[in-house]
Amino acid sequence: MFPAGSPSHTFRRLSLLQLLLLLQALGRGLGRASPAGGPLEDVVIERYHVPRSCPREVQMGDFVRYHYNGTFEDGKKFDSSYDRSTLVAIVVGVGRLITGMDRGLMGMCVNERRRLIVPPHLGYGSIGVAGLIPPDATLYFDVVLLDVWNKADTVQVSILLRPPHCPRMVQDTDFVRYHYNGTLLDGTTFDTSYSRNHTYNTYIGQGYIIPGMDQGLQGVCIGERRRITVPPHLAYGENGTGDKIPGSAVLIFDVHVIDFHNPADPVEIKTLSRPPESCNETSKLGDFIRYHYNCSLLDGTRLFSSHDFGAPQEATLGANKVIEGLDTGLQGMCVGERRQLVVPPHLAHGESGARGVPGSAVLLFEVELVSREDGLPTGYLFVWHKDPPASLFEDMDLNKDGEVPPEEFSSFIKAQVNEGKGRLMPGQDPEKTIGDMFQNQDRNQDGKITAEELKLKSDEDQERVHEEL
Numbered sequence: 001m002f003p004a005g006s007p008s009h010t011f012r013r014l015s016l017l018q019l020l021l022l023l024q025a026l027g028r029g030l031g032r033a034s035p036a037g038g039p040l041e042d043v044v045i046e047r048y049h050v051p052r053s054c055p056r057e058v059q060m061g062d063f064v065r066y067h068y069n070g071t072f073e074d075g076k077k078f079d080s081s082y083d084r085s086t087l088v089a090i091v092v093g094v095g096r097l098i099t100g101m102d103r104g105l106m107g108m109c110v111n112e113r114r115r116l117i118v119p120p121h122l123g124y125g126s127i128g129v130a131g132l133i134p135p136d137a138t139l140y141f142d143v144v145l146l147d148v149w150n151k152a153d154t155v156q157v158s159i160l161l162r163p164p165h166c167p168r169m170v171q172d173t174d175f176v177r178y179h180y181n182g183t184l185l186d187g188t189t190f191d192t193s194y195s196r197n198h199t200y201n202t203y204i205g206q207g208y209i210i211p212g213m214d215q216g217l218q219g220v221c222i223g224e225r226r227r228i229t230v231p232p233h234l235a236y237g238e239n240g241t242g243d244k245i246p247g248s249a250v251l252i253f254d255v256h257v258i259d260f261h262n263p264a265d266p267v268e269i270k271t272l273s274r275p276p277e278s279c280n281e282t283s284k285l286g287d288f289i290r291y292h293y294n295c296s297l298l299d300g301t302r303l304f305s306s307h308d309f310g311a312p313q314e315a316t317l318g319a320n321k322v323i324e325g326l327d328t329g330l331q332g333m334c335v336g337e338r339r340q341l342v343v344p345p346h347l348a349h350g351e352s353g354a355r356g357v358p359g360s361a362v363l364l365f366e367v368e369l370v371s372r373e374d375g376l377p378t379g380y381l382f383v384w385h386k387d388p389p390a391s392l393f394e395d396m397d398l399n400k401d402g403e404v405p406p407e408e409f410s411s412f413i414k415a416q417v418n419e420g421k422g423r424l425m426p427g428q429d430p431e432k433t434i435g436d437m438f439q440n441q442d443r444n445q446d447g448k449i450t451a452e453e454l455k456l457k458s459d460e461d462q463e464r465v466h467e468e469l
């Protein structure tokens with residue numbers, strides 16, 4: 001009996017099939033190796049570094065880029081791509097290389113390192129190369145593969161992370177903002193948007209970017225991460241670009257989509273909750289409203305919140321005091337209603353952005369309408385609900401001395417408001433509004449209003465109304 005674990009014991013446990021495969025492999029090895037120093041029949045391949053990940057192996061007809069060192073048996077160098085600082089870029093397996101190299105590169109992975117021993121009949125034969133390779137030379141190549149593609153390749157997309165919620169996917173004419181890391185197949189970074197701290201922004205399907213990216217970004221979701229592998233004929237071709245992208249290079253883009261929109265997009269409005277009791281009147285253009293809001297980017301970055309100020313935001317709808325998207329998105333709301341608004345940049349802060357808002361950013365708002373009241377027509381500080389009293393000046397002149405100083409004016413206006421006869425412009429301290437009204441009426445700025453001054457002003461207002469009509 002053999003002790004457990006001894007070679008014989010292990011050997012006995014091999015199945016017949018395994019045994020056959022083992023013998024076959026041994027036979028191949030013997031056939032390739034140089035038996036007793038005799039000539040090699042075939043190229044010998046030593047794969048001394050094989051990367052853990054090898055999505056693709058070199059096949060006949062592939063285009064490869066690689067570095068190599070060529071030496072003779074005694075270690076003397078006869079050629080090296082490193083000396084020229086240029087990778088070999090060539091189609092493999094179609095006779096453009098010596099047969100030994102054509103065969104020796106087959107099945108190779110990017111970043112793999114191989115040593116090839118090429119017998120003379122698969123190299124430069126009995127003639128050699130004058131001055132470089134003597135006749136009947138066995139050649140030794142150390143090769144590292146950096147790139148492989150085929151002209152039949154299309155763009156490869158692999159989705160690394162897709163958010164569970166994807167209401168819409170990118171299509172042609174959309175404008176996308178994304179971050180990316182750009183690497184060559186061997187892992188060398190050629191560009192990254194992260195280093196600029198700025199997303200890459202572009203229209204899709206309009207030819208603004210390389211065709212491979214136009215194709216590779218199709219159907220992407222907001223928040224998605226995907227890897228887009230672009231063969232050179234859909235990237236920068238045989239010439240490459242700049243000093244980072246060599247000719248005929250496959251490019252890998254690891255993309256993270258921050259947001260996208262279409263220039264034709266309206267504000268997207270979604271009601272989150274409504275007060276239980278129905279409301280008779282909803283917010284409309286011209287209304288003075290108070291609302292709370294939280295504003296963020298689509299990737300969750302928090303930008304602003306009315307809660308930071310401890311008080312609701314105030315605005316007159318349609319007065320162009322807030323971004324267009326809010327003017328629209330805050331209309332038709334009941335007091336107490338909560339909404340989510342997705343506002344594209346052309347209805348927000350546009351291409352150039354604003355303080356704290358990146359250019360072309362889509363904004364996400366959560367808004368709650370706190371209060372609403374009818375506003376006044378543009379330019380008005382006060383309106384009468386019905387016609388003003390016929391004896392306006394006499395009514396104002398409380399002590400009947402023929403002059404109306406600020407105190408009388410203020411008391412009079414406040415009385416009208418309290419009695420429900422008129423309304424001050426909402427959204428501003430009433431004292432200030434009344435002060436402004438007084439300034440408007442007191443034409444000669446002597447601190448009191450006369451009957452003549454009041455008449456002048458009301459005539460002007462009449463004219464103005466007529467002109468507007």
Ligand SMILES: [Ca+2]
Binds near residue numbers: 399402
């Ligand atoms: Ca008076």
Ligand SMILES: [Ca+2]
Binds near residue numbers: 442444447448450
């Ligand atoms: Ca006056």
